Amino acid sequence: MSDHNVFKLAQPGSFTDSLTDILREGARALLAQAIEAEVADFLAQHATLKTENGLQRLVRHGYLPSREVLTGIGPVGVRQPRVRDRQASPTEQVRFRPSILPPYARRSKSLEVLIPVLYLKGISTGDFAEALSALVGQDAPGLSASTIARLKQVWSEDHARWQKRDLSAKRYVYLWADGIHLEARLEDQAQCILVLIGATPEGKKELVGFTDGLRESAHSWRDLLLDLRRRGLAAAPEIAVADGALGFWKALGEVWPLTREQRCWVHKTANVLNRLPKSLHAKAKSALQAIWMAETKKDALAAFDAFTQTYRIKYEKAVDCLVKDRDALLAFYDFPAEHWKT
Structure with a gap:
């Protein structure tokens, strides 16, 4: 997740699915970080191995050529790191055998529905291990406790930084709102992500904010909008687009009463x-x-x-x-x- 989540606007006569772009970027980031964490864990396990000169015997050695993994939300580009054994003969060589990519590729449907949960729940709670296991398989060797710990720390810091970013320099002319119910059931009730996407005066679409909540709840939407305003998003959008059933409309009228309403034609x-x-x-x-x-x-x-x-x-x-x-x-x-x- 970055401070500038920018997506291209649609061409005339078509609808875009910016949420799919967001999920695909989340999938790419998750997979890249999981692969890096697995390599780091492998090197840590063999840190005692030294060359005759006292140097680290196992070291990173660049990347394999980039490849794409086909998922339920489209192709996701990945690069697998290489590990080099600097001393052993071919018969004694310690080889790094990645375990995350193959099972991950076979479970693309799980990726499609669980990436949002990783943002909302897995980063800050013990559910991260459960969610990642559903992506790559319960018995994947790459899911060691240390791998999970590395991933959790990276995503926690990334998510916290993004959620606290300053919005005082931002202005969004158009705002899209939607509440997405997930198929994944990591709790007794299905999770719902409340998502806001904005378009700047320059025509760039950006992920503005998201949280978990109730789709029809004005209270849930109000908390999200007020959080954006507290972080500096003072200028109200000219127009907001959403489904008529959302609690978003009541919240919008309280936070930004001058913003015009546009009902979503898809819904x-x-x-x-x-x-x-x-x-x-x-x-x-x-x-x-x-x-x-x-x-x-x-x-x-x-x-x-x-x-x-x-x-x-x-x-x-x-x-x-x-x-x-x-x-x-x-x-x-x-x-x-x-x-x-x-």
Whole structure:
């Protein structure tokens, strides 16, 4: 995790999944640190081995060529360190046999759902070992107590530094909020990550903040927003984008009352389609897309009215679900056109 978690904006006509970018970067960082910790542990175990000249016999010796591990969130680039035995003959050579990469690669689905837990729980509690074991396998030799201790210290310091970073020089024009429920169950209840992603005036998307909490809880979102403000994020975003069901909206109105609301079209489309027969989904989805893809707000309003007229008589609940957030769904048309599809 760095002070500058920057992600490219989407191209017009597409939705990006910035959370996937965040998870992929987290996966890369976790894997790199786990590999480094395993090598350090191996060298520490053989620290008593010396050459005839009294030098350390086993030393690091660069890296193998970079490779990609295919995971459920896309390819993750890794580099495996080399270890050199400076004295032994080939038959007596002490070899470093990495254990983390092979089992990790076979468990990519676990990586996809557990990386966020490592940020939220594993760094600061004893659950780190449990989460990492789920990634690489319970019996992976690389998961020694000392390896876990090294990883935990690195991630604890990294996470604490990031969570305390000064935000006084930051300004975000746009803010995206979402609450992500995890499939991983390290407790009796599933964890939820409250995530905020912001876009700067220069057009860079950055991870602004995250914490664990309740998706529908205004209190959980308020704590996150107030923490950002306490660390210097004084300027309110011009507009915030989120699902209508979030407790985020109440919290936003209390912390930054002047920020405009933009409902998320991805969530709204899913909600509307859930109130229609499956046989109409393709047609209705295309009609909904015609609204938010319209070239002007006038055209969007026309497409909006066309949808309501088409489905009102037979599917009133679906239309009501759309109409109740009409203004919030079209708020983005009051901002520069080049930003509409980001």
